[in-house]
Amino acid sequence: MNQHAVSVIGLGAMGAGIARTLLNAGCRVSVWNRSRGKVDELVSQGATACDSPLDAIEANTHVIVCLTDYAAWQAIIEANGLSDCFAGTCIIPLTTGTLETVQDHATFIEQHGGRLADGAVMCYPSDLGTETGSLLMAGSPDVLEECDPILRMLAANWTNLGEDFKKPTILSRALMVDVGMSLIGIVNGVAIAQAGGISLDVFMQHTQNVGAIIPVEKIRLIEAIRDGNTEETQATINAWGEGQKAVRAIAQSLGTNLVFQDAVKEVFEEAEKRGLSKKDLAALAEVFAPGS
Numbered sequence: 474m475n476q477h478a479v480s481v482i483g484l485g486a487m488g489a490g491i492a493r494t495l496l497n498a499g500c501r502v503s504v505w506n507r508s509r510g511k512v513d514e515l516v517s518q519g520a521t522a523c524d525s526p527l528d529a530i531e532a533n534t535h536v537i538v539c540l541t542d543y544a545a546w547q548a549i550i551e552a553n554g555l556s557d558c559f560a561g562t563c564i565i566p567l568t569t570g571t572l573e574t575v576q577d578h579a580t581f582i583e584q585h586g587g588r589l590a591d592g593a594v595m596c597y598p599s600d601l602g603t604e605t606g607s608l609l610m611a612g613s614p615d616v617l618e619e620c621d622p623i624l625r626m627l628a629a630n631w632t633n634l635g636e637d638f639k640k641p642t643i644l645s646r647a648l649m650v651d652v653g654m655s656l657i658g659i660v661n662g663v664a665i666a667q668a669g670g671i672s673l674d675v676f677m678q679h680t681q682n683v684g685a686i687i688p689v690e691k692i693r694l695i696e697a698i699r700d701g702n703t704e705e706t707q708a709t710i711n712a713w714g715e716g717q718k719a720v721r722a723i724a725q726s727l728g729t730n731l732v733f734q735d736a737v738k739e740v741f742e743e744a745e746k747r748g749l750s751k752k753d754l755a756a757l758a759e760v761f762a763p764g765s
């Protein structure tokens with residue numbers, strides 16, 4: 474047992490994973506959840522039960538909040554009259570939010586005398602406490618420093634994004650575009666392969682080969698955008714666009730849903746309108762830029 478003590482509010486898949494990881498690291502953990510069964514499960518693993526969210530706030534100076542969204546947390550605060558209970562407490566929301574809800578929450582906690590370290594978890598619950606654990610955090614240097622021992626138990630190399638509370642949300646959502654689109658792309662590719670009578674074992678084998686270029690290509694694209702180098706290319710936007718047009722035509726022939734291809738088609742049409750056809754794929758950054 475180490476000297477650290479933390480409360481965890483919200484014991485869904487992620488909150489329970491956080492509580493369990495902290496317990497395994499030797500931390501004293503008090504837990505509250507709307508459905509009591511999840512509290513009892515954690516108590517059987519060594520946590521202390523809290524009968525109310527107020528108990529959880531009063532039990533420890535550091536309180537991790539891991540709920541579906543900030544609206545759920547706001548509903549808990551209002552239903553339990555918690556507004557005046559934050560003085561002296563450090564709230565650590567590891568909950569997905571919008572820029573507005575994150576900022577409103579930060580203002581609310583600070584106006585009510587609390588300290589805040591806002592964050593986003595960038596891994597599965599089972600990665601916490603292992604070398605693949607990943608946490609993006611923001612807060613004032615002194616608050617992040619006091620939270621450091623707790624954060625380290627979850628992700629040894631947690632990332633400090635500075636004082637702007639919105640940064641973890643922005644970075645985590647930007648990264649989710651990448652993960653989300655490639656995973657949705659795989660599911661869409663499976664639908665096309667299946668509709669065309671390709672075995673999924675064969676599809677799987679080849680997707681691994683084709684996918685091998687992705688990590689290198691991602692870095693090349695990011696560097697090209699950062700350096701403004703979008704002229705040099707091995708495959709122009711036009712070539713990529715023609716390739717995606719062919720995908721759409723085949724998907725249409727096979728009768729799969731075209732909703733994904735239609736979105737991709739719009740991106741390339743927009744690039745063509747802007748005269749980017751001869752440039753590298755990195756030039757699509759111009760299509761996505763704010764106000765474009």
Ligand SMILES: NC(=O)c1ccc[n+]([C@@H]2O[C@H](COP(=O)([O-])OP(=O)(O)OC[C@H]3O[C@@H](n4cnc5c(N)ncnc54)[C@H](OP(=O)(O)O)[C@@H]3O)[C@@H](O)[C@H]2O)c1
Pocket residue numbers: 483484485486487488489506507508511539540541542544545546548549567568569570594595596597598
């Ligand atoms: N799971 C992951 O792999 C993962 C990865 C990265 C980030 N995250 C983030 O972690 C957060 C939690 O995700 P999760 O996977 O743990 O979700 P989850 O399994 O669906 O759990 C949601 C939690 O929120 C509680 N909740 C929702 N609405 C509530 C309300 N109105 N009042 C009280 N409690 C309420 C639920 O309580 P009940 O148990 O009573 O329903 C439960 O504890 C989310 O913001 C998610 O984006 C999750």
